[in-house]
Amino acid sequence: MAAFHGSDLEKIEQIYGIKKEEITGFGANVNPLGLSPFMKDYLAAHLDVLCAYPDRNYTALRRAIADYTGADAENIMVGNGSTELISAAIQAIHPHAAVVLGPAYSEYERELTLAGSVLHYYDLCAEKDFVLDVEDLERFIMEHADGAKAAGGKLRLPGLLVLCNPNNPTSSAVPASQMRLLLSFCRENNIFVMTDETYAEFAPSVSEITSIPLAGEYDNLLVLRGVSKFWSAPGLRLGYAVTSNGELRGRIDAAKNPWTVSSLADAAGQIMFTDKEYIERTRSLIGKERERCIQTLAAIPELKVYPAYANFVLARSLNPEITARTLFEAAIRRKMMIRDCSDFHSLNDSYFRFCFMLPEDNTRLLTCIRELFA
Structure with a gap:
């Protein structure tokens, strides 16, 4: 079974x-x-928002997320849960090959397969408590060049690295200091990094592991979050992503359907992050x-x-x-x-x-x- x-x-x-x-x-x-209780009372009092379309650009929602995360509102995208954004980002990046830190959430593999990407799993080691060895991962990535030449005569490496931080199902985490090293390596080698921070807000110290502050510095980074787990609202279907890569944001926005975040989710997101x-x-x-x-x-x-x-x-x-x-x-x-x-x-x-x-x-x-x- x-x-x-x-x-x-x-x-x-x-x-x-x-x-x-x-x-x-x-x-x-x-x-x-x-x-x-704050959310319940607020939503009950604002059900009339369902009578109107949400703002197509979700300006107030993105501003609220910016206030909560410290990210630039211009760098924030919202979607129908983080799942929509995972799909949209992979389709927009469209890597010929990708590396996924395993064991991992199955949705990454599904979306990469739909995009026609060659998938390489880098398995975290149980004997090391599933703690990431950044140098070993970098060697793994270099070993998985496909033999073809990219622009400039360099070996063509996987175009995307996907990780969940903290990871599901291992609950291990990559410190922001290690992420910085990994992002520098990936930027030098034209590799985009997508990190899923669905569980980051549960961490003992969010600031020690979140990559959102790095998003303004590294344009090869996309950070994903949602409200399903920490905010206990999987049915709200609200997710957001942070990246300073304007070209990628444009490709994702062009491919997404309009108004995928409902008026109710829009209203909820504008106030929920203030519930200290x-x-x-x-x-x-x-x-x-x-x-x-x-x-x-x-x-x-x-x-x-x-x-x-x-x-x-x-x-x-x-x-x-x-x-x-x-x-x-x-x-x-x-x-x-x-x-x-x-x-x-x-x-x-x-x-x-x-x-x-x-x-x-x-x-x-x-x-x-x-x-x-x-």
């Missing part, structure tokens, strides 16, 4: 006979606080639960727990009789859904991932896991 995605609650309901409303979703990586109370509550909750869950798992001798920067943790069973499927089955019978990571590139059936929920829910899951390894 294939591993279930965090959004496959309908399938779970059919197969296991458990109502999806009763399942605690440890596989979706969504903020357990749900929509903020929600931001602080989320970061406090995730920070405390991340530390508690990792300490609890690390005390189990037959588990290997990897360092976590996002709102989820990757772990590996060292007991061959207890696989990720075993853990999934035990948890789902108790109405908790974790992520069996056996279908991620370079991982096997010993790896599993779960996100941090409310304290009482995390305690239930930790108890389930401890009992299996007792």
Whole structure:
């Protein structure tokens, strides 16, 4: 049986006979606080925005994102979730070949395949806790020149590097200092870098890992974010991208359909990033639960727990009789859904991932896991 995605609650309901409303979703990586009360009240009071088209240029929305991120509003694009922007960016860059840091979110591979790109996976090493070795990655990229000559007589290297930071599913992260080195190397070799920061706002220190401040300096960089995970609003379908490359922005805007961000998402985005109370509550909750869950798992001798920067943790069973499927089955019978990571590139059936929920829910899951390894 294939591993279930965090959004496959309908399938779970059919197969296991458990109502999806009763399942605690440890596989979706969504903020357990749900929509903020501030957002709910605001949207309820502004439903009339649905009667009008949004501003075609989303000027106020981009300004709000600029205030939140520190990016230049001119360098910001918005889309129907980060997924639309991933697709639009890959189609606009249209690399003949690309390197993807693995294991990785499957959407990158899908979009690169649709673009006709040759895909090379650079697999992060489990023995090194999935920490990126920038120099080794640079060697890997140089080794994957396709033999053809590019302009100037140089070897034609992959045209795009894709990474998620913090990475899904490993929860490892690349510090901004290392990203700077990587971006310099890629710029020298005409390689565009697309970094997905879906989980950056959950990191212990956002400023230490975000590449948004680098976007003004490096025109070969595109940084992606969305509101699905941190802001607990996957149904809002709002994402944004930051790049100082005006030519790329123009190609993406020319290819995108107009008004892909709804009036409601436009209105929500103009105020949601100002909700400092929600931001602080989320970061406090995730920070405390991340530390508690990792300490609890690390005390189990037959588990290997990897360092976590996002709102989820990757772990590996060292007991061959207890696989990720075993853990999934035990948890789902108790109405908790974790992520069996056996279908991620370079991982096997010993790896599993779960996100941090409310304290009482995390305690239930930790108890389930401890009992299996007792």
